[in-house]
Each structure stands twice: as C-alpha cells, then as structure tokens.
Amino acid sequence: MSNYIIETEKLTKKYGARRVVHQVDLKVKKGEIYGFLGPNGAGKTTTIKMLLGLARPTKGSIHIFGKDMKKDKLAVLKKIGSLVEYPSYYGHLTAYENLEAVRILLDAPKSRIDEVLSIVRLTRDAKRPVKGFSLGMKQRLGIATALLGNPELLILDEPTNGLDPSGIIEIRELLKSMPKEHGITIVVSSHLLSEIDQMATQVGIISKGEMIFQDSIETLRKRSSSKIKLTVNDAQSAWRNLMSNGFKTDVVQNQLFVDSVTDEKIAEIVSSLVKNDYSIYRVEEEKKSLEEIFLELTGGEGSL
Amino acid sequence: MGRIMASEMLKIKRKMILFLIFLGPIGVVALEACNFGLRYDYLTKVYKDDLWGGLINEASLLSIPTILIGLTIITSMIANIEHQTNAWKQLLALPISKTKVYTGKALLAFLLLILSCVVLAGGIIVLGLLLKFGVNIPFLYLLKMCFFPFLASLPFLALQIWLAITMKNQAIPLTVGIMGTIISMYSMNFPNWVPWKWPLLVNDLEKAVYSIVASIVIGLLLYLVSHLDFHRKEVR
Numbered sequence A: 001m002s003n004y005i006i007e008t009e010k011l012t013k014k015y016g017a018r019r020v021v022h023q024v025d026l027k028v029k030k031g032e033i034y035g036f037l038g039p040n041g042a043g044k045t046t047t048i049k050m051l052l053g054l055a056r057p058t059k060g061s062i063h064i065f066g067k068d069m070k071k072d073k074l075a076v077l078k079k080i081g082s083l084v085e086y087p088s089y090y091g092h093l094t095a096y097e098n099l100e101a102v103r104i105l106l107d108a109p110k111s112r113i114d115e116v117l118s119i120v121r122l123t124r125d126a127k128r129p130v131k132g133f134s135l136g137m138k139q140r141l142g143i144a145t146a147l148l149g150n151p152e153l154l155i156l157d158e159p160t161n162g163l164d165p166s167g168i169i170e171i172r173e174l175l176k177s178m179p180k181e182h183g184i185t186i187v188v189s190s191h192l193l194s195e196i197d198q199m200a201t202q203v204g205i206i207s208k209g210e211m212i213f214q215d216s217i218e219t220l221r222k223r224s225s226s227k228i229k230l231t232v233n234d235a236q237s238a239w240r241n242l243m244s245n246g247f248k249t250d251v252v253q254n255q256l257f258v259d260s261v262t263d264e265k266i267a268e269i270v271s272s273l274v275k276n277d278y279s280i281y282r283v284e285e286e287k288k289s290l291e292e293i294f295l296e297l298t299g300g301e302g303s304l
Numbered sequence B: 001m002g003r004i005m006a007s008e009m010l011k012i013k014r015k016m017i018l019f020l021i022f023l024g025p026i027g028v029v030a031l032e033a034c035n036f037g038l039r040y041d042y043l044t045k046v047y048k049d050d051l052w053g054g055l056i057n058e059a060s061l062l063s064i065p066t067i068l069i070g071l072t073i074i075t076s077m078i079a080n081i082e083h084q085t086n087a088w089k090q091l092l093a094l095p096i097s098k099t100k101v102y103t104g105k106a107l108l109a110f111l112l113l114i115l116s117c118v119v120l121a122g123g124i125i126v127l128g129l130l131l132k133f134g135v136n137i138p139f140l141y142l143l144k145m146c147f148f149p150f151l152a153s154l155p156f157l158a159l160q161i162w163l164a165i166t167m168k169n170q171a172i173p174l175t176v177g178i179m180g181t182i183i184s185m186y187s188m189n190f191p192n193w194v195p196w197k198w199p200l201l202v203n204d205l206e207k208a209v210y211s212i213v214a215s216i217v218i219g220l221l222l223y224l225v226s227h228l229d230f231h232r233k234e235v236r
C-alpha cells in the first residue's frame, strides 16, 4: 500500500493501432493540487476518462484511494467529483433541477444544492433553464455538480475553458482554497502552463501520450534560473582569458554566458575579469520562462 | 433503483414525453369517436350483439401502429436527453453501475408505455359510455386488448432502446422503428414465428398468449444482450 491518492502504473490506451496514452505512471498525493499539463491532443482527457472508469485501459493499472479501479470502481467513484471536457447539462432543466437530478443519485442532502450553488455563485440563476446560460455559467454549474457529493478527490478536465479572466481567477481561488479548507485532493488538467503555475503544487506534463515530467512546481521553476549573462567590452578576448584561468563560459553575440553556478563562482569570474582590466557593463540572471521550459520539454509543441 | 427512477422522471420534465404518452391513446380514442360518431347506425348494426367488443376491437386495431411508432419516438427522446450534451460522461462517472443506468432508461420507457395503455383503456370506457353502450363493460377483454399488443411488442421496445442509447445519431433508430411499424401493418400473412406479427394478435386470444410469452422471452433476452453491449462500450 502506498500513500498516494492516485497511482497509475504503466497506464496505456490504444485506439486501434494509435497509442494515445503510453505507460503513464501518474502519482498524486493527498492534499495536492496536481496540475496535469499537456498540449492539445496529448492525452489528458483520455487519461482522465480512464481514471473515472469511462474508458478502459488497454494496459496498466489504476489505484485510487489504494483501491483497484477494476474491482472497486463504484466505491472509488463515490468519493470523486469530476468534470470532463466541456460541461454536460440538461438544457431543458433549471440549474437547480440539474443538480437535483444528480443529487438524487448521490443520495446527498437537499441542502447541499444551495451550498454548491452559492460556492459557484449561481444562486441567483438557479431557477433558469440551463440552455440560456453562458458558457462560463455552464462551466460553473459543472463544477457545482462535481462538488455535490462532498468529494475527497476532484478531477477537473480544463475547468477554466471558456471562462473570462475574472471567472478564471474566481475558479482558481476556489480550487486553491479547497485542499486547505476541506482536505480535498485536486487533479486539474490544462494546456496552459500559466494556469497550472498559479495554483498547482505538483505538476505532471504529458506529451504525445507520455509523461515527460512529474514533480513539484518548485522543481519545475528551478529549471528556470539557469544562466548568468555578462556583458563586457571585449567578449571574445574575455572568454579566452577566462578559459586560460580555468573558467568555462560561452560566447553568444558579444556576451558571456555562465551556466548556473554558485554565487562564489560568479564572484571569482567577475574578480578575474576585473583584475585583467575588462570593463563589466552588466551581470544579469537570464531567466528561462516556464513557457520556454514547457516548450523545451514538449519538443516545441505550443502551449498557448 | 428507486433513486435512478426518480432522477429519470425529473429529467423528462418539460420534454413533451409525457404529453406524447397521453396524446397517443387519446388520439386513438378520438379517432374512434369520429369513427363511431360518423357511422353510428352502421357500426351499431354490425356489432349489435357485442357493442363493447366492437369498440374495443376497432380501437385495439388502431392502437397497434400507435404503440410501435410511440415506443420508437419515446425511446429516442429518452436517450436523446443524455446524447444532447453528452451527459453520459457525467452520468457514468457517478457511483452507479452501468447496468442500473441502462435498466433505468429501459424501465422508464416500459412504465411510460404501460401508462399509455392504461389511458387507452380509460379512454375506451369513457367513449363507450358516451356512446351509450351500457354499463356491462367486458373489463377482462378490454384489459387484454389494451395491454396485449404492447406486451407483444416488447422485443421492439428492447431493440429501440438499445439503438437509441448506443447511437448518437437518432436517424437510425427512428428509421428502424418506422420501418418495423410498416412491416408489422402488412404482416398479417407472415408465419406465426415472425415477431412483427405478434402485436396483431391475429390468432384467437388463446393462441395470442403464445405470442406474448414469446415476446416477453425474446424481449428480455434482447435486453440482456443489449445491456452487455452498453457495458462494453466506452463513453466518447
């Protein structure tokens, strides 16, 4: 037994001969907000469908709450709230009736409907047929539905799709507060790194069906402070001089680059340059943005 | 199962489904009212030995295509509630077995159509009384003629709910259902084992029981097979 809420092993899904998800080992700990990131068509939705028992894995296993999804599907689903791709709703019913149709099935208390309506701020529109809702309102109704059963685990596939900036912030703040206030674990997928960056504690990056990065958001960020850039009067000569003194640097367009090294090392390089009468105009940290790292990891496939 | 049915009942609200369930039998009774109203003297002469039996037979004949078309439309509408916004993925990610979800839909269609039969029986009684056929109503015969054609149509109910639920494009189940209705109307001379002939109850009532038993058995079998197919299929 492990202490993971979700643990998949070599999870694989093929559609015909096409490998859509390949040997994914997804690991989510309790209380995390796990950002599941990947460009369009990477296999996020397919993975999530397998987690929810909507699609059958071709190979591999899924354990949620320590239980095998194959054997204990219904017991596991009881503790999960989910939203897959664009929201599902019954257009001819009001928001309240939509929630009631699901509440009956979950056997949740009636009062829970008003609670979730107020959480997603739809109380005022509760008595309107959902077909007249904006996409953002439908999305929020979908999140309300996911929250109905007081889940321990929320699995949300692109929950901020179609929301305006203020709606995105609202949902983000809501999700961020949940692990703290209710001990809920959240998996949230997105193709936008900036989205995940602002709420996730753990990140899994999937590309072409394969998990290419899975660690804390800090580890991902650490990759971004990577180089020190020195602007000097004669870069070529300074580079040779530093080389002869045993410092390894790169020259690009009259600027020196030092791969991330300790502060002391930078100090030594600077003092060596000063001793040899070079003029130092600037010493800067060249930050790679998370976007650049993401592009690098996913082999240049755009995320925006 | 009770909770599933409660949820299903809520979901058909404002969907015209209940309206159609009443429209079908009321339409049949209204047509018979015209039939007997316009040809009162002629028909009461033809059926002078058994006025009630005559009315029941005429109505029952008209009810057969109505039932077949009705179950085609109703099953399609019930399935379409989930197809429209692909609510299947929300429904099936809830802690409810796929068997129960499928059974809920099939049972809902069955119960609604039974309700139609009840309305038909009630409508015929009212019409007969209005036509002054007396109070010696042959209840048993009335119930048989109202419910047997539907019970003899159960394989079609099972077939239509299967097609309607597993296909997103409702043109296919609707076409199949309408074709079936037409075939059934011309099936008088088919061999007895052909299911399309069963709703007609062409044999005398004693033998019609065989049709109904066969229909229930085949209907249940089709339901079992189709529910396994639903189990196997993934959600898009």
Ligand SMILES: Nc1ncnc2c1ncn2[C@@H]1O[C@H](COP(=O)(O)OP(=O)(O)OP(=O)(O)O)[C@@H](O)[C@H]1O
Pocket: A015, A020, A038, A039, A040, A041, A042, A043, A044, A045, A046, A047, A191, B236
């Ligand atoms: N039922 C299916 N049959 C065949 N191929 C499928 C099916 N479902 C998904 N795919 C394919 O699998 C790949 C991954 O799809 P998926 O929806 O999981 O991607 P995603 O990461 O969710 O993308 P997006 O960001 O666009 O939502 C796509 O190339 C898609 O065409």
Ligand SMILES: [Mg+2]
Pocket: A044, A045, A046, A085, A157
């Ligand atoms: Mg997707």
